[in-house]
Amino acid sequence: ALLTFYPDDEISEEKGLIVFPSNAQLSLRARGMTPATLRRHLAVLVEAGLILRKDSPNGKRYARRDRAGAIGDAFGFSVAPLLARAVEIESLAAQAVADRELLRVTRERLTLCRRDISKLITAALDEEISGDWEGISAMFRALLARIPRVATAEDLAPLLDEMAMLRAEIVNMLERRIKTQKIDANESQIEHHKQNS
Known part of the structure; x- marks a missing residue:
């Protein structure tokens, strides 16, 4: 003004x-x-x-x-x-814009990761895939409880890393289960190859 x-x-x-x-x-x-x-x-x-x-x-x-x-x-x-102080103020303003953008991207990635984990756990429970899904759900809820209401990108970065590791662990568990099901095929699916001697 x-x-x-x-x-x-x-x-x-x-x-x-x-x-x-x-x-x-x-x-x-x-x-x-x-x-x-x-x-x-x-x-x-x-x-x-x-x-x-x-x-x-x-x-x-x-x-x-x-x-x-x-x-x-x-x-x-x-x-x-x-x-x-024009140059100093301009650089501080540019830094504030960059920090705000980093926070937006980090929040977005955290939201996507949370959504993925939630869907993967739900799918595993619906398909009755064996595993400690209650323990994983408890870990997920504990991570969610640690998200501050007003957070900086520095606050969210370690939580995002932990959630990404949890998501990777869940995906590995599900992939191992799928591979095990493919290997354990029943007898009717295996046909002998006919050879001419």
């Missing part, structure tokens, strides 16, 4: 680095933010070093203009720290 009061699209020394909106106007551009909340957020921005206060003698925000209308002295908030 503060930057909407800047006279140009790009912050530069030539245009000056001071914005001087009133609290009422700033509140309107901040979608009706209450004055107390507005003051609190401005204090946080100053404390974080993103803006600087340039106070007038009476504490108001305003600008003195010369006869030509150019701003001579301005009192309000300096956006000079934003200009100085």
Whole structure:
């Protein structure tokens, strides 16, 4: 909202680095933010070093203009720290976007893995395939219980690895069972090959 009061699209020394909106106007551009909340957020921005206060003698925000209308002295908030830290802020924003994308992909992979395990266990129980399916179900529920409600990609990565290992173990058990069934064919399926001597 503060930057909407800047006279140009790009912050530069030539245009000056001071914005001087009133609290009422700033509140309107901040979608009706209450004055107390507005003051609190401005204090946080100053404390974080993103803006600087340039106070007038009476504490108001305003600008003195010369006869030509150019701003001579301005009192309000300096956006000079934003200009100085632009590269740093841009890299932090890019990192935040990358982290958000990594979290989305990790959540997606975790959901697919959970769905696969659930379907495999259900199929094994429905087909009455021998194995410790109750123990595997208990391990699966324990893994599900460890998923935090609000998680980062770093929190989910080890859980995803453990679930992928569990899924691989279940798939191996089912494949071994299928191979065993193919080997144990009954006598009527085996025909002797006729040979001419």
